[in-house]
Structures are given as structure tokens and as C-alpha cells.
Amino acid sequence: MKAKQAYLTVLFVMLFAVSGCVTAPLAVDGSESIGADEGLLAVRFLSDWKGNESMIFEAISFSVHPEGATMSEVLEMRSNDDAQLVALPAGNYSFTRTAIGGNYLLFEDGDVFTIKVGEITYVGDMTINIHSKPFVLAINELRVEDNQEETMASLRAKYGALIEGYPVTAQIISPAFSGDRY
Numbered sequence: 001m002k003a004k005q006a007y008l009t010v011l012f013v014m015l016f017a018v019s020g021c022v023t024a025p026l027a028v029d030g031s032e033s034i035g036a037d038e039g040l041l042a043v044r045f046l047s048d049w050k051g052n053e054s055m056i057f058e059a060i061s062f063s064v065h066p067e068g069a070t071m072s073e074v075l076e077m078r079s080n081d082d083a084q085l086v087a088l089p090a091g092n093y094s095f096t097r098t099a100i101g102g103n104y105l106l107f108e109d110g111d112v113f114t115i116k117v118g119e120i121t122y123v124g125d126m127t128i129n130i131h132s133k134p135f136v137l138a139i140n141e142l143r144v145e146d147n148q149e150e151t152m153a154s155l156r157a158k159y160g161a162l163i164e165g166y167p168v169t170a171q172i173i174s175p176a177f178s179g180d181r182y
Contacts, residue, residue, distance in 0.1 A: 023073040039115040049130035067092040
């Protein structure tokens with residue numbers, strides 16, 4: 001019995017380590033502060049999938065992996081037009097996958113962006129289109145576009161003084177995908 005418990009414990013720890021932890025965007029009410037070793041990731045997620053706005057369905061998520069780390073940060077879309085500002089420790093990052101339910105799309109290595117202390121790094125607007133029919137849910141398309149002015153205006157309206165004075169650097173990612181869609 002103890003061997004089975006040990007096995008299950010190891011299994012759960014491994015699943016947690018592989019999945020990453022969900023990282024929430026900054027609170028818009030100004031109740032959060034940005035750490036001395038942190039910068040800000042600015043990204044906007046767009047989708048055509050109406051299930052994204054329902055609590056019944058799984059969220060669309062994007063995994064962001066810090067260079068040299070074992071776990072990823074997971075950003076979840078909260079609506080079909082979701083501009084987010086996320087505090088991350090300074091360093092190099094890359095998007096590794098996007099997922100919805102059990103379906104995911106892997107990003108190829110190499111598209112790295114840098115988060116710098118006291119700066120906002122805008123990586124683009126990521127549009128994901130979902131094919132959805134009864135019993136079928138698949139990722140049709142993922143593209144990244146540079147709409148920096150529009151996205152930053154939206155974020156300034158949300159966050160106001162919290163991000164005032166932060167310089168913005170654009171590092172538009174251009175993801176390539178490895179393998180098939182799963």
C-alpha cells in the first residue's frame with residue numbers, strides 16, 4: 001500500500017511540474033505592486049470561440065517558459081478580446097504551447113523575448129481560431145500581429161497610473177509550430 005501511495009505522490013508532483021502554474025494578470029484596481037526584479041509582459045489574446053466566455057468550457061491557455069527554469073507560467077484567456085499585463089521576473093522567455101482542453105499546439109524553440117526590470121515588453125496580439133462542433137474541438141489557426149498602439153491604449157485605460165512612466169519595448173514574436181496540432 002505504501003508503494004502505491006509513493007507512486008501516486010510522485011505522479012502528482014510530476015503532473016504539477018509539467019503543467020506549470022497559472023499566472024494571473026495584474027489587478028486593475030491598483031492593489032498590486034510590481035517587484036523590484038520584475039518587468040511587465042504586455043500581450044493581447046483574441047479568439048473567435050464563444051465557448052471561451054463560458055465557465056462550462058475549458059479556458060484557452062498559453063504557456064510561457066522562462067529560460068533555464070523547469071516550470072512554465074500559464075496565461076489564460078478570460079474573454080475573446082483580452083489585453084493582459086503580467087508581472088514576470090526579468091529574464092528571457094518563450095511561448096511553448098497553447099492549449100484548450102486536451103488539444104494543444106506546440107511552438108518551436110527559438111522565438112525568445114526579454115523581460116527587463118522596470119519596462120513593459122509587448123509581444124503582439126495573438127489570435128487563435130477554434131474549430132468547434134459537437135464532440136470536436138481543434139485549434140485551427142494561431143497568428144501574431146503588431147497592434148501595439150491599440151493594445152497599449154487599452155492597457156493604459158485599464159491600469160492607469162500603475163504603468164505610467166514605464167517604457168515600452170516591442171518584441172513581436174513570430175511563432176512557428178513543431179509537429180501536428182494535437
